[in-house]
Amino acid sequence: MRGQGRPPERDGKIMSPAESPDPASTNDLRITGFQPLIPPGELRAALPLDVESARLVRESRQAVRGVLSGEDDRLLLVVGPCSVHDPVAAHEYAQRLSEAIAPLRDDLCVVMRVYFEKPRTKLGWKGLINDPDMDGTHDVQRGLRMARTVLLDVLATGLPVACEFLEPTSPQYIADTVTWGAIGARTPESQVHRQLASGLSMPVGFKNATDGDVQPAIDGCYTAAGSHVFFGIDDEGRGSIVSTAGNPDCHIVLRGGRGGPNYRSEDVRDALGLLDKAEMPRRLVIDASHDNSGKDHIRQAAVVREIAEQVARGESGIAGLMMESFLAEGRQQPGPRETLTYGQSVTDACIGWPETERLLGELAAAVRSRREAVRTAA
Numbered sequence: 580m581r582g583q584g585r586p587p588e589r590d591g592k593i594m595s596p597a598e599s600p601d602p603a604s605t606n607d608l609r610i611t612g613f614q615p616l617i618p619p620g621e622l623r624a625a626l627p628l629d630v631e632s633a634r635l636v637r638e639s640r641q642a643v644r645g646v647l648s649g650e651d652d653r654l655l656l657v658v659g660p661c662s663v664h665d666p667v668a669a670h671e672y673a674q675r676l677s678e679a680i681a682p683l684r685d686d687l688c689v690v691m692r693v694y695f696e697k698p699r700t701k702l703g704w705k706g707l708i709n710d711p712d713m714d715g716t717h718d719v720q721r722g723l724r725m726a727r728t729v730l731l732d733v734l735a736t737g738l739p740v741a742c743e744f745l746e747p748t749s750p751q752y753i754a755d756t757v758t759w760g761a762i763g764a765r766t767p768e769s770q771v772h773r774q775l776a777s778g779l780s781m782p783v784g785f786k787n788a789t790d791g792d793v794q795p796a797i798d799g800c801y802t803a804a805g806s807h808v809f810f811g812i813d814d815e816g817r818g819s820i821v822s823t824a825g826n827p828d829c830h831i832v833l834r835g836g837r838g839g840p841n842y843r844s845e846d847v848r849d850a851l852g853l854l855d856k857a858e859m860p861r862r863l864v865i866d867a868s869h870d871n872s873g874k875d876h877i878r879q880a881a882v883v884r885e886i887a888e889q890v891a892r893g894e895s896g897i898a899g900l901m902m903e904s905f906l907a908e909g910r911q912q913p914g915p916r917e918t919l920t921y922g923q924s925v926t927d928a929c930i931g932w933p934e935t936e937r938l939l940g941e942l943a944a945a946v947r948s949r950r951e952a953v954r955t956a957a
């Protein structure tokens with residue numbers, strides 16, 4: 580590690596070269612700290628998935644697979660806050676959503692967005708796991724515990740959950756609770772994330788890249804379907820060589836790009852054409868948020884309605900839809916929890932609850948119309 584002898588210590592912690600420069604050292608010169616992380620198996624044992632929730636995860640993964648393959652003619656709906664920053668508000672949202680979708684289950688296969696890892700365009704709050712107190716103290720151990728507690732709590736309301744996976748080792752701590760995973764728009768081309776997806780136990784959506792290019796997402800699905808060998812950690816937290824079997828349940832997600840949106844029927848047709856060329860199933864998910872709505876929650880609701888119209892007209896390539904929704908509409912700057920508006924996003928602007936409820940009903944109606952359109956055409 581360092582030049583000669585024992586590395587210097589302060590308060591029982593090994594000091595990094597950045598804290599105690601050693602002119603002879605060539606290593607870790609810009610690392611300012613290492614803190615041991617709880618082993619994944621230990622966190623899972625401390626906050627276990629109960630039998631009922633494990634059944635929910637298994638069955639909902641199977642349901643999502645059915646919708647993605649087209650065997651199940653419902654619409655997959657991944658809906659919830661852009662990010663979770665307040666476990667209490669996340670719980671209230673989950674309870675409301677769980678009640679609201681009960682009568683719509685024949686038409687919608689709903690998974691709640693419970694996102695803890697936020698990829699940033701430049702700088703910004705990186706989510707509850709990375710900085711649970713939103714104040715730069717980065718208590719990651721606490722963040723992991725809080726995240727897992729929220730996941731178990733949402734499952735207890737009867738709702739399956741969706742997460743984006745960003746840190747390559749974080750799934751070891753939480754993925755057993757997750758029904759649908761996302762590889763976000765900043766990472767579909769990343770080999771690390773493609774390898775990661777190849778070992779995940781749930782269906783995974785690869786987003787198109789931030790420039791709007793859909794091909795990296797298609798290549799991501801293809802790559803993740805294969806087996807891989809890469810660096811990771813095991814349940815004890817030991818650095819490991821990880822081997823995976825490959826994930827056959829990957830699909831693309833259209834989320835718009837710098838050049839504009841890609842949710843319209845001509846964009847869907849183009850994307851399905853690319854899937855044909857890649858000899859992949861003609862099924863995709865559309866995210867109504869992000870560059871499909873310019874991160875404007877009012878526009879997002881209009882985009883959801885335009886996608887619902889395509890579904891109602893019989894577009895069978897649209898397997899699912901993503902929507903960012905929370906209790907209060909809009910967004911606010913992250914900050915100390917007690918200063919924030921309850922139930923409002925601290926990342927992207929979200930559709931508020933009353934509009935969300937209306938959209939759920941409209942989407943279910945669109946699915947019923949699609950069923951009818953398909954029957955009539957047959």
Ligand SMILES: O=C[C@H](O)[C@H](O)COP(=O)(O)O
Pocket residue numbers: 661697698699700701702703869926927
């Ligand atoms: O979904 C959330 C955001 O779109 C994503 O984290 C990027 O946010 P940023 O562009 O504000 O950094």
Ligand SMILES: C=C(OP(=O)(O)O)C(=O)O
Pocket residue numbers: 661694697698743762763764765786834866869
């Ligand atoms: C970051 C997200 O989306 P995207 O990767 O499409 O920007 C998200 O859904 O939280």
